[in-house]
Amino acid sequence: MIKLHDKYFKPFVSAKEIDAALQRLADEIAEDVGDEIPVFVGILNGSFMLTSDFVKKYPKTCEVTFIKLASYEGVKSTEDIQRLIGLTQDLTGRTVIILEDIIDTGNTLHEVHRIFKNENVKSLKIATLFYKPEAYKKDFKLHYVGIEIPNKFIVGYGLDYDGLGRNLPEVYQIKETQHMTNLVLFGPPGAGKGTQAEFLKEKYNLVHISTGDVFRYNMKNDTALGMLAKSYIEKGGLVPDQVTIDMLKAEVEKNADANGFIFDGFPRTNAQAEALDQLMDSKDSQINAMIALEVDDEVLVKRLLERGKTSGRKDDADEAVIRNRIKVYYDETAILKDYYTAQDKYHGVDGVGSIEDITERLSGVIDKL
Numbered sequence: 001m002i003k004l005h006d007k008y009f010k011p012f013v014s015a016k017e018i019d020a021a022l023q024r025l026a027d028e029i030a031e032d033v034g035d036e037i038p039v040f041v042g043i044l045n046g047s048f049m050l051t052s053d054f055v056k057k058y059p060k061t062c063e064v065t066f067i068k069l070a071s072y073e074g075v076k077s078t079e080d081i082q083r084l085i086g087l088t089q090d091l092t093g094r095t096v097i098i099l100e101d102i103i104d105t106g107n108t109l110h111e112v113h114r115i116f117k118n119e120n121v122k123s124l125k126i127a128t129l130f131y132k133p134e135a136y137k138k139d140f141k142l143h144y145v146g147i148e149i150p151n152k153f154i155v156g157y158g159l160d161y162d163g164l165g166r167n168l169p170e171v172y173q174i175k176e177t178q179h180m181t182n183l184v185l186f187g188p189p190g191a192g193k194g195t196q197a198e199f200l201k202e203k204y205n206l207v208h209i210s211t212g213d214v215f216r217y218n219m220k221n222d223t224a225l226g227m228l229a230k231s232y233i234e235k236g237g238l239v240p241d242q243v244t245i246d247m248l249k250a251e252v253e254k255n256a257d258a259n260g261f262i263f264d265g266f267p268r269t270n271a272q273a274e275a276l277d278q279l280m281d282s283k284d285s286q287i288n289a290m291i292a293l294e295v296d297d298e299v300l301v302k303r304l305l306e307r308g309k310t311s312g313r314k315d316d317a318d319e320a321v322i323r324n325r326i327k328v329y330y331d332e333t334a335i336l337k338d339y340y341t342a343q344d345k346y347h348g349v350d351g352v353g354s355i356e357d358i359t360e361r362l363s364g365v366i367d368k369l
């Protein structure tokens with residue numbers, strides 16, 4: 001992943017793939033022009049790199065020239081094309097092949113056609129390395145297309161984002177979600193996970209997704225997913241991971257502008273951790289860390305028994321029950337600890353001390369991500 005100005009981009013087309021596409025274009029065009037000596041016209045600035053690489057691959061004699069047009073502002077194409085440097089040579093009777101880096105709306109191409117309208121060239125053909133069919137709004141024929149791509153902003157290999165990225169030898173695509181910090185928060189019962197989640201949420205402007213809450217919300221409001229979950233529960237079965245993941249997905253989509261998420265209560269199994277990775281990946285994002293609050297069993301037992309005296313929670317009153325809950329927690333999370341350790345994402349944090357001290361320790365981990 002790379003960052004240019006305020007935006008993040010992910011690798012999209014490798015230098016090797018670009019090379020292969022150019023080779024194909026060069027061979028195809030050479031075959032079509034036969035004995036003619038074509039004039040390749042690169043459209044500056046974007047096509048400087050591709051023009052250079054392309055003509056080196058062109059197997060026959062040719063001429064090369066440039067015109068300079070500008071249409072893009074930021075990450076959007078504009079209608080208003082400026083002609084900065086026009087044609088500087090007479091092309092009467094010549095076979096002209098335009099070399100474009102990318103064809104998006106086709107506005108630039110429209111301007112190119114206008115420039116050549118009165119030039120009396122023998123033929124005018126269009127070759128482009130990249131083409132966005134979903135964005136193209138014109139009828140001009142595209143004679144040679146290197147790589148068709150979806151309608152998303154790309155940079156690299158001559159293409160820039162506000163001046164940056166042109167020098168990159170490969171092409172990157174804008175990330176759908178910009179940089180997020182996504183955490184999986186773990187802690188045995190009594191570790192203070194809920195308290196800390198509240199602080200982290202405020203401090204880092206994250207959205208806290210507690211799977212239990214999400215489930216209750218969906219079932220209470222009879223959403224399609226809630227009813228589906230109920231149908232499994234009523235038959236006495238477990239709710240399949242996919243249903244849970246779909247609920248989480250809906251939560252993530254509801255909060256697409258968030259700085260990130262704190263997942264709480266999920267994942268519990270390897271399969272769920274993988275499904276969560278896939279979900280984040282589909283959003284151009286990732287889990288950055290599993291953070292586990294570590295508290296000694298004896299401290300937990302003492303804390304929970306203390307809490308049981310005032311909270312009236314039955315499961316906080318019986319020491320054997322408490323010890324079993326702690327054991328279940330470790331049995332479950334051991335697998336996940338391995339899963340995230342393998343990705344170098346596991347962070348154990350000492351959960352004994354004042355609330356502020358623990359928040360401080362957690363922040364230390366998050367700030368380094």
Ligand code: 5GP
Pocket residue numbers: 043046071072077078100101102103104105106107108109152153154155156159160161
């Ligand atoms: P069009 O006029 O067809 O909308 O866009 C053509 C010009 O806009 C290209 O020559 C290029 O300069 C710019 N452009 C179009 N799409 C992209 C893109 O995804 N990334 C970048 N960096 N420039 C683009």
Ligand code: MG
Pocket residue numbers: 043044045046047101102108
């Ligand atoms: Mg261009």
